[in-house]
Amino acid sequence: MKIKFIKLLFLFALFQSCISEFQKDIEEIAEEISEEISENVSGGIANLVVPDGHDLRPISLQTANISLSENSRADLVKIKIFKLENEEQKLLYDGSIGREKSISSIIKVPNHTSLLSVKADLAIGVREWILNPSELQNFKIEDEITDNSDESKSSTSAKTSSSSSSYTPPSWNCSDYSEFNGNDDGNFKITNNSTQAIIVNKNTSIYICSGGSWTPSSLTDWSGKLTIYVASGGSLSLNGALYSTIYNEGTFNGVNIIFRSASEFNNWGTMSNNGDLDVFSDEINIYGGTCNISGSLKIEGHFDNDGGTVNVGGSVTISDKLHNKDGSTLDVEGNFTVNSGEFKNECKTIVRGNFINNKKVEFKNASYTAITGSFLSNPADEVKIKEGSIFKCASITSGGNIKGDSSYSIIETGSITFWSSNKKFKGELDICSNSYNSSIGDSDVISTCDTFISSSACSLGYNNVVDNDNDGSIAGVDVDDNNPNVASYNFPQGENSFYTTIYEDLYPCMGDYDLNDLVHNYSYQEGINNGSSNNGQNTFITEIKFDYKFPAIGAAFNNSFVLRVIDQDNNATLSLDSSDKYSSSEIERLHDSENNTTLFVFNNIKSIYTSNSGGLINTVRIDYSDIPVISGTVTNIDGAYDEFMRKNGEPGQEVHPLFNSLHSNYSALNSPSKFNDDSNFLRCDDRSSDINNLFVNSNGFPWVLSDLPIDMPWPKEGISILEAFPNFDDFVTSDPSLDWYSDINGNRVSSKIIE
Secondary structure, eight states, X not given: OOHHHHHHHHHHHHHHHHOGGGOOOHHHHHHHHHHHHHTXXXXXXXXXXXXXXXXXXXXXXXXXXXEEOTXXXXXXXXXXXXXXXXXXXXXXXXXXXXXXXXXEEEXXXXXXXXXXXXXXXXXXXXXXXXXXXXXXXXXXXXXXXXXXOSSXXXXXXXXXXXXXXXXOOOOOOGGGXXXXXXXXXXXXXXXXXXXXXXXXXXXXXXXXXXXXXXXXXXXXXXXXXXXXXXXXXXEEEEEEEEOSEEXXXXXXXXXXXXXXXXXXXXXXXXXXXXXXXXXXXXXEEEOSSEEEESSOEEESSEEEESSXXXXXXXOEEESSEEEEOTTOEEEESSOEEXXXXXXXXXXXXXESSOEEESSEEEEOSSOEXXXXXXXXXXXXXXXXXXXXXXXXXXXXXXXXXXXXXXXXXXXXXXXXXXXXXXXXXXXXXXXXXXXXXXXXXXXXXXXXXXXXXXXXSSOOOBSOSOOTTOSSSOTTTOSOTTOTTOSEEEOTTOTTOOEEEEEOOSTTSOTTOOOOSEEEEEEEEEEEOSSOOTTSXXXXXXXXXXXXXXXXXXXXXXXXXXXXXXXXXXXXXXXXXXXXXXXXXXXXXXXXXXXXXXXXXXXOGGGGTOSOTTOOBSSSSOSOOOOOOEEEEEEOXXXXXXXXXXXXGOTTOEEOOOXXXXXXXXGGGGSOOTTOXXXXXXXXXXXXOSTTSOSBOTTSOXXXXXXXXXXXXXXXXXXXXXXXXXXHHHHHHTOTTOOTTSSSTTOOOGGGEEO
């Protein structure tokens, strides 16, 4: 209450000690004083009318619907949402999405915040999107688009998890061609089982239609002028050295095939080679389907597995280039040797023998490599294992550095040997090995085995099947894998940021509307589960962590603050984490069985400053510059929570904020508790009507202004909110987007506020 009121209380107490017949209830005195003030409320509050639909909160409740694109490489992705203010990022949400789980959440966006940041921890690194708040309503997370700068023929955009190349087979119609009769120089079709031989001297195309097959008794094409198209349902059988171009959608059967430099082979169907396969061509492309090689694969040209599966029964030897691209699987039974060429794995490679590198190897793009035997890298050149890749082998011996980059990759191995003392692991690598020590890794390298990597069409993932607390979120993306009730976090005010609520305590009378009788700064961390509540929400709040400050209490009343939570089972529990100046013994727990809520009443808040329960705290001037923080946790919440004030700490004397649409699924939080004294309604200035209009006067003004998105100063004693913040009236009457509270545009009158 105010100075005038304190003097009157003092006189009242003096009167009470002398003349008992003039005793009056303290409420009656407060009401008389309030009515006197209300007749001449300074700043024009009495003349302002709150428009319909304006709840006086300078925030919007923004729905965030974020889903994972079907084109995502990863099946599960970590997500963080930030608000951007003054070049700072404040965390609003920390959780994950997957193919079966999207984010559907409501976040508080201050009216001065125009941009949000969404960061996704994708398979190949973190990607950020800068959005306006409305864009969160239907936002899809896409993988980063990558650019293949070499001669690669694969698409530059991210492929789908179904492992399909962007290159499609050529289309043609069998009815356009005449039946093949052994001649060259033309376009011919095969619709039956043919063994027709051919000698090719001129450009010739042969189309093997569905149901047709060709096993030529002999084929001569020294100049590479023959092109063979094999339709789905057709088949081609050849052996030995080939100079021709082949497009295979059906079945290609080979025996000891040698692709000469003039030849070209493009596959979407099934290729089966009995014996060894030698490649001298630069145009061998497995765009899809399966390539089975019973013997060994020798590469002295370019072999691109660009969306298919290649199975090698023997060994692989590379003297030029083998690229196992996005959406591809390479499975080798024998040893894998890179001699004078290079090997790149961008998807899944299995080697059941040893891997010997004598030139250049790279494992990237969230790839998966599993080597049953050892990995030996002879050159001093760097081996790259990067972008969230997984690399497993029995042991590592290397002549050069092994480097990670662009998100942490996992190396799981046994013994580790670097031939030179100045060679080591470098960059973003997590080394899972009992042989690792810090002398063989730089400052970025870790050895935890805890790195999470999502499963995908290419990768089995890492730490992606463990759910220690059985809450439906695996350890890698669960924000607290030891808590079965929490799978993600909301930070309604932004992590480590405070909002403000200010109270006028002469309810049901208006008072002077300086709104400094209880100034409350608060910051919450909401623990969210993965279950379904009985209010039809996909997820709901199960616990909160709070940080409270009460920087000003301009009241002679000893007001109490109340934290109320939905608590159907009456098992919600509050514990203080830290508070040097406030005792948990001051907190009263009340259960409202009619509304299935529990009230935690913070009594005697002034005790954090003074033993004088009637004193004014920091509203005439700053008498207490040390503002204590009361921190705590409430567990076993059943969906939501809110706050209000209990005037003078008295049961029944509740003062609530306006109706909050955030609690539309929790009607108990938009109503007073069962303990409230409803006789205050329609008394003095109160003009409460239905549930949407409680604790308001005839002009629609409340006794509480809540969700002020800043740790803001407050009016001095006896100065109305309009005098201290002159743009508040425009916010009320004409511009709900106005940030009337911030220290810009003449929003504050310094002489009339406590800073």
